[in-house]
Amino acid sequence: MIKHLKNDWKLSRILEGGDGERDASSAPPGAAEEAGRLAALRDELGKLGREKPPADLNAAIMKRVHDSEPRHWIYTFLFKPRHVLLRTSVASAATAAALVLLVGGIMVHFLVPGAGNDLEEPKTAPAAMAPADSDNPEALCPAGSGGEPVPEEAMRNVRFSVNLPHARDVRLIGDFNAWSEKGIVLDGPQDDGSWSVDIDLEPGKYQYMFVVDESEWVADENADAWVDDGYGHVNSVRYIM
Amino acid sequence: MANERGRASSAAIQVDRSRETAAADEGEARKYEESCILKCLDGDSEAFRPLVERYSPSLYTFIARMVTDREDAREITQEVFTRAYRNLVDFNSRYRFSTWLYTIALNLCRDHIRHDRRTMAEKRVDVDVGLLMVVDPVEQKLDVKRRYEALLECLDRLPQKYREVLVMKDVMMLPYKEIQKAMHLPIPLLKIRVVRARRRLCGMITAMEHGEKSK
Numbered sequence: 001m002i003k004h005l006k007n008d009w010k011l012s013r014i015l016e017g018g019d020g021e022r023d024a025s026s027a028p029p030g031a032a033e034e035a036g037r038l039a040a041l042r043d044e045l046g047k048l049g050r051e052k053p054p055a056d057l058n059a060a061i062m063k064r065v066h067d068s069e070p071r072h073w074i075y076t077f078l079f080k081p082r083h084v085l086l087r088t089s090v091a092s093a094a095t096a097a098a099l100v101l102l103v104g105g106i107m108v109h110f111l112v113p114g115a116g117n118d119l120e121e122p123k124t125a126p127a128a129m130a131p132a133d134s135d136n137p138e139a140l141c142p143a144g145s146g147g148e149p150v151p152e153e154a155m156r157n158v159r160f161s162v163n164l165p166h167a168r169d170v171r172l173i174g175d176f177n178a179w180s181e182k183g184i185v186l187d188g189p190q191d192d193g194s195w196s197v198d199i200d201l202e203p204g205k206y207q208y209m210f211v212v213d214e215s216e217w218v219a220d221e222n223a224d225a226w227v228d229d230g231y232g233h234v235n236s237v238r239y240i241m
Numbered sequence: 242m243a244n245e246r247g248r249a250s251s252a253a254i255q256v257d258r259s260r261e262t263a264a265a266d267e268g269e270a271r272k273y274e275e276s277c278i279l280k281c282l283d284g285d286s287e288a289f290r291p292l293v294e295r296y297s298p299s300l301y302t303f304i305a306r307m308v309t310d311r312e313d314a315r316e317i318t319q320e321v322f323t324r325a326y327r328n329l330v331d332f333n334s335r336y337r338f339s340t341w342l343y344t345i346a347l348n349l350c351r352d353h354i355r356h357d358r359r360t361m362a363e364k365r366v367d368v369d370v371g372l373l374m375v376v377d378p379v380e381q382k383l384d385v386k387r388r389y390e391a392l393l394e395c396l397d398r399l400p401q402k403y404r405e406v407l408v409m410k411d412v413m414m415l416p417y418k419e420i421q422k423a424m425h426l427p428i429p430l431l432k433i434r435v436v437r438a439r440r441r442l443c444g445m446i447t448a449m450e451h452g453e454k455s456k
């Protein structure tokens with residue numbers, strides 16, 4: 001079998017090298033006759049010519065192709081690979097800008113400290129006043145100021161300070177001393193121009209003011225809140241916990 | 242000697258130019274085919290018509306030589322193109338479109354032969370003498386029509402594996418590379434099979450001629 005295979009392979013190389021043609025006379029003497037016969041047969045088959053197709057064959061083929069179109073359309077619509085073309089247009093640019101603003105707003109809201117925090121009291125506006133019970137004198141005074149002894153553990157040591165580098169005299173006047181004009185004298189000025197004093201207070205809410213050089217009433221910009229005193233002044237408010 | 246060399250070199254140049262021209266034409270044809278296929282994939286079914294008109298004659302001849310019955314050949318040809326159109330999305334443009342068509346045709350012919358129990362000789366297509374090319378009368382022992390009828394009859398009776406390669410190689414004159422892609426067989430095996438197919442066909446024709454002689 002292998003011998004026949006080799007002989008046939010040699011014969012095929014004689015008849016055609018690749019797809020080219022070789023002269024059968026180049027075959028070895030033993031195979032020349034057969035090579036010649038087979039080459040002649042090859043030429044005969046090549047001269048058989050085309051089989052004449054039916055005249056309406058192409059029309060029938062195209063009819064079938066068109067008839068298969070709906071399913072083909074559905075198949076290609078669902079499964080064919082598509083090219084995606086991105087067109088820059090005003091609408092696309094506006095959509096992209098809106099998305100950027102939305103994402104940026106979200107990031108600022110959550111990442112920037114203090115941004116959009118509605119829970120804190122506005123400290124820069126004296127008009128943002130917290131309502132205080134100014135009509136109730138007892139509410140202004142700390143509990144226990146009527147002569148009852150207060151346990152030490154209930155007292156809180158609270159510092160009051162204000163920055164007035166050019167003042168000569170600064171005093172603290174408020175609920176805790178019944179708004180006496182003598183007030184509590186602050187120590188200062190320090191090197192940075194601040195005046196301060198530490199006093200013991202019970203937990204509660206206190207209104208107060210600074211009196212500068214015995215003539216000027218000044219609010220505390222570091223207070224917890226501010227309230228209108230009904231006389232055209234703005235009192236500072238501190239909450240002691 | 243110098244003249245011979247000059248003639249040889251000019252002949253070589255002419256061959257090279259003709260090959261370049263053929264290659265350029267082939268390249269243009271393939272580009273046109275690819276554009277038609279892309280249009281079909283975009284939903285333009287009419288773009289398939291140029292491909293049908295180009296390949297239907299040769300494909301019909303191939304199928305007719307394989308299954309012999311004219312009606313069957315017509316039906317199978319239509320089915321080949323319909324299947325090709327439906328599966329265009331799977332066509333790999335690295336290969337020739339004709340090779341793909343022949344692959345589909347070969348498979349459909351094999352299926353048809355496997356299911357059709359009628360003998361090939363009963364369904365053989367009548368030879369149209371007008372289509373036959375001129376044959377060297379010195380080498381023919383029978384008249385033209387009888388010779389070619391014998392050829393076709395013997396071709397029909399060849400075992401299927403021999404008939405396939407012989408029709409593709411010698412009747413359709415397809416290059417071995419295209420046959421290899423259609424049949425998925427290595428080229429050396431194809432060449433050996435072609436030789437054996439020719440040998441078998443030659444023997445059958447000789448036996449038929451001897452049988453005619455003895456009558």
